[in-house]
Amino acid sequence: MIDKREILATNPLLSGLPVDVVEELMAVSVVKQFADGECVYAQGEEGDGLFGVVQGRIRLSNSSREGKELLVMLVEPGDWIGEVSLLDGLPRSLDAYAMGDCAVLFLSRARFDALLKAKPELYQYFIPMLCRKLRLALSYVEGVALFPLPARLAQRLLELVAFYGVSDDKPGTLIDVHLPQEDIAKMLGVSRQAISRELKRFESEGIIQLAYGQLRVTDEAALQRELGQV
Amino acid sequence: MIDKREILATNPLLSGLPVDVVEELMAVSVVKQFADGECVYAQGEEGDGLFGVVQGRIRLSNSSREGKELLVMLVEPGDWIGEVSLLDGLPRSLDAYAMGDCAVLFLSRARFDALLKAKPELYQYFIPMLCRKLRLALSYVEGVALFPLPARLAQRLLELVAFYGVSDDKPGTLIDVHLPQEDIAKMLGVSRQAISRELKRFESEGIIQLAYGQLRVTDEAALQRELGQV
DNA sequence: AAAAATCTGTCAATAAAGTTACAATGTTGA
DNA sequence: TCAACATTGTAACTTTATTGACAGATTTTT
Secondary structure (H helix, E strand, O other): OOOHHHHHHHHHHOOOOOOOHHHHHHHHHHEEOOOOOOEEEEEOOOEEEEEEEEEEEEEEEEOOOOOOOEEEEEEEOOOOOOOOHHHHHHOOOOOEEEEEEEEEEEEEEHHHHHHHHOHHHHHHHHHHHHHHHHHHHOOOOOHHHHHHHHHHHHHHHHHHHHHHHOOOOOOOOOOOOOOHHHHHHHHHHHOOHHHHHHHHHHOOOOOEEOOOOOOOOOOHHHHHHHOOOO | OHHHHHHHHHOOHHOOOHHHHHHHHHOEEEEEOOOOOOEEEEOOOHHHHHEEEEEEEEEEEEOOOOOEEEEEEEOOOOEOOOHHHHHHHOOOOOOEEEEEEEEEEEEEEHHHHHHHHHHHHHHHHHHHHHHHHHHHHHHHHHHHHOHHHHHHHHHHHHHHHHHHHHEEEOOOEEEEEOOHHHHHHHHHHHOOOHHHHHHHHHHHHOOOOOOOOOOEEHHHHHHHHHHOOO
């Protein structure tokens, strides 16, 4: 079980906030657990609260009626989600599902509203968060609209390396998040087969090494060049 | 020439702001004019200020090195642009060009920073703006990744009808912004020919009527159905 | 250890969209 | 008015990606 006090010490969720706000948050928030695959919130729902990821990973996605899914973002511990619906009052625009067992710090809408009403200066803490997400979303639009698949895939691999890459005794950087090609495809809005094809091509060119459920990037410069051709 | 006082009365730019802030803004902002095609700011530049569109239309876009362009948004009088770079300190992520002669209310970065430093509670006025743009950007990503071109085009036409549509003596709703098919294509990230093909198909099905530089939607319900099939 | 589930590679057939090219039409300005 | 320019329509051809199908590999579960 997770102690709220522990979160404070080990997690960047609350860093940068004034001390009294941290105290207040600790008092009024609760820790919630979500099992693998469980729904945190769903597209179209009213925003019931704010979630700070403490443990595990949350999948933000969006699905069409035909069941085609777009994987918008993997949310890691230290990130907040769900703030937009609280701030603008509109329904959730994405689905949020737990990938593996998760723990989150939950702040209900009522508590959130009360906190902001009492301390309107807290609005400014959401500004960088919103700016970051806006720039991220914009860069995705650009990617899909302007760049061919190989370049987009190369870019995504570089992002994965930067975020999840680990160095071990073997050459190159290992991406060992359990992220099937299916999910990479859903991130880029293309079919799994197209991703398999491109990854195989990268492998045949010595840029990456493929294995079941993992991927090793051995030539980042070549990925940069894939990008640069665009 | 444009009188600043006039802006206050005729433009929603400043509505919702406290009276003293409006006074302050009027005192420290300047009116700038941009000729057709002139660059307001360019991708990669430092954010030098905030722009409130007073007259004319500004084109926010993004170009790849090969010259392929994505038209992200048409900004109309009453909207602010350029706030993100001021708020997060990062370079412009888009190009802004005047479409036709424009007038904008300009607030320099220094003035902006001073204003926010003096009144941190003003941060909250940017929240709805950022939320709106974030949701908009997200809906574009979804569109490109999840929906086929006909559905995306239908959706865009409905948006154009809602925003620019005018009723006249003839049946249907006229979209009489000078918006060539080329630009519609750039909004959707596809080729002009693909747009021409689809528009012609819509016309042959009696959904729209095409003319040089304008377009009349005669069957909105059919466009909704195009969407619904997705 | 065996069975089930998940993940990956590949192929053929099909569909969607890009590219190139050119003609025709409409608008604008000298 | 007439020439320059911008916009639109269309077609052939090519490229890219989807779909559906299946086999093999790896992991997880029983």
